[in-house]
């Protein structure tokens with residue numbers, strides 16, 4: 001399998017290459033040269049497999065020759081062996097149409113673990129084949145940071161620098177990052193939003209003093225969903241859920257609380273692979289750039305508004321570029337031009353081809369604070385389920401949608417409610433407890449540095465602490 005950049009001019013790479021590269025050297029995102037496709041019979045043959053085995057089958061065409069089948073099986077067994085639920089991503093029923101796919105049974109209680117447990121192992125495997133050292137630079141609005149740190153803390157040949165927006169993540173999210181005291185973990189709180197952090201991360205990949213791909217001193221790696229391997233691992237749970245609900249004979253719709261568009265793009269990939277997905281519902285909070293883009297073609301970023309679903313407080317949604325590239329005819333040169341204009345103006349219009357292509361599968365909805373609280377109360381009243389604010393946004397959108405009554409609608413439950421206790425208590429009157437597996441989180445020492453958030457301060461902070469590797 002080969003991967004090409006959405007902006008057309010970076011070299012094409014194999015799976016090992018894209019996993020270590022993160023962002024393409026032309027600033028674009030890597031996508032498979034073509035989508036692997038399963039027949040209906042092949043999909044039917046996946047029903048009933050244990051999660052780790054299903055994962056290996058789904059990932060195999062993307063991995064190509066970069067891992068042997070035995071290596072891939074072993075990595076999947078190790079990654080998903082760390083989950084606290086035997087089903088890894090269990091499915092629960094609300095009523096005749098509405099379902100919940102719980103993605104938070106990993107070590108850090110959010111869906112990010114599903115991909116990052118795998119990515120940590122992939123990094124280790126690929127780095128063991130050379131003497132390279134990887135300097136991971138990541139941006140988080142709370143969940144990617146803790147999941148990535150858990151996945152790479154203490155590993156040889158990796159340093160991780162994680163930027164989070166100061167004061168804009170929950171206490172549990174911050175402590176899950178800052179109480180990990182392994183010497184290869186560097187937490188940085190910046191003044192600014194997730195978008196500011198993500199912009200600095202992308203800039204570092206293009207910095208000729210920093211990035212070895214541009215002649216600089218460090219091999220910069222990515223744990224955000226700009227890294228293709230993140231999305232690949234997330235495709236698996238769409239198959240897992242749909243198979244349980246009757247696919248391939250029956251269609252299924254998904255409602256996905258969305259920020260950086262990674263999770264829902266993984267659903268799009270599942271559909272390209274042949275999974276019969278009726279609809280992907282993109283659910284946003286009031287930071288609704290994706291809702292506006294899908295509804296009206298208006299992709300224009302405003303200022304980020306802090307909400308009770310902080311992990312979705314995002315306006316510049318990296319993976320949307322992958323969708324626009326694929327739906328717009330895979331024209332790298334045109335995509336590069338469109339993104340250059342977005343980067344300059346923070347606004348762009350989708351082309352007709354992009355709008356029509358997206359409309360075939362996606363709809364969208366926007367939830368405000370009241371919508372979110374109402375969905376949390378409904379989940380509690382209808383099924384005794386306490387859900388987190390991000391999941392509530394997905395559930396609100398799922399219940400609002402006009403998907404035909406005979407098609408199941410699965411809301412992705414992206415985080416454990418105890419990560420956002422205050423918002424959950426405000427809406428439902430219940431204060432969820434942290435699962436025992438997170439241990440004495442509030443008794444542990446925290447360590448992090450604070451930076452102003454300008455690119456130069458971040459780059460010099462990294463340069464003083466990272467290991468040179470070309």
Ligand SMILES: Cc1ncc(COP(=O)(O)O)c(C=O)c1O
Pocket residue numbers: 110111142143144225257258259260261262263264311312390391414415
């Ligand atoms: C709990 C939670 N829900 C939803 C999202 C949105 O996911 P994505 O950025 O893949 O769209 C995030 C962060 O990304 C998150 O942490």
Ligand SMILES: N[C@@H](CCOP(=O)(O)O)C(=O)O
Pocket residue numbers: 139140141142143144145194223224225226259260262311312318
């Ligand atoms: N919500 C995320 C933001 C980063 O998104 P990613 O999926 O691209 O890593 C977070 O919690 O950090």
